[in-house]
Amino acid sequence: GLISFSDRDSILKGLDEIERRIEAGEFVWRTDREDVHMNIEAALTDLVGEPAKKLHTARSRNDQVLTDFRLWCRDAIDRIISSIRHLQVALVKLALNNEGLIIPGYTHLQRAQPVLLQHLLLAYVEQLDRDAGRLLDCRARLNFCPLGACALAGTGLPIDRFMTSEALGFIAPMRNSIDAVSDRDFVLEFLSANSIIAVHLSRIGEEWVLWASEEFGFITPSDSVSTGSSIMPQKKNPDPMELVRGKSARVIGDLVTLLTLCKGLPLAYNRDLQEDKEPTFDSVKTITGMLEVSAEFAQNITFNDKRIQKALPAGYLDATTLADYLVKKARYF
Known part of the structure; x- marks a missing residue:
């Protein structure tokens, strides 16, 4: 040897x-x-x-760094999926704890139809499930080993790329040595998936911030997930979900940073690609924190049944049901 x-x-x-x-x-x-x-x-x-x-x-920094990066992203995806599952469990428990509670459903932020709170909360769970699926798809595509590509043209030395690939838990070696050291599409896909998660969490955050307001009053966050005011003693602010909403911009920005970085690079390796780590690390750290905070918030809110019941009669929420009844009686409108 x-x-x-x-x-x-x-x-x-x-x-x-x-x-x-x-x-x-x-x-x-x-x-x-x-x-x-x-x-x-x-x-x-x-x-x-x-x-x-x-x-x-038979190794270059180029293929070594890409191997390390793929291993790191693979582990990071596993951690994020675990955080997604934790939030899903928190949402399901919240739904079970409020079984049978009917709330106003909204379109255009106007009262539309009555819906079960469970149905609404499980909509979040479904969105998060697709988020996890996108990450799993990304993980499968990135799980190929660049080792042996060397700088860009491989090596004439008698190495066993399949052995090293298997030892590191990859599916197989990458087929094209130039592609192996040139592209960061696996990171772009990863950060794109994170950005979609961030958008979903931001929407949850926006809804819960609205529901915690005096205008809605549908939920009351516990003191552990609320802050007060330095001057107004009556305030109880849902700061954690405001921060979740705000930090979504950061995750999206990390994706745009990497897209802009990669858009004009010729094959194969370019020093510009050294800048791919910072937005990737930041995206992972931020999205993980957003998921953890959202789960903690979900575990520390109470739905105000009386306030919700007071909101249900207003806005003609049963109008669609009445219209459907008339249609069944051949009374069209």
């Missing part, structure tokens, strides 16, 4: 020690070594000597 068993053992032992130092906060990162790759290789050379020079055999 390209690396002897003894050199392999030395490299692995050295990498284990470097990992320990990094996790313990003992590793010294040096800016004069350019990046993480050079820092690791230099530290490994200090630890094991000559075998460390074989670390980059």
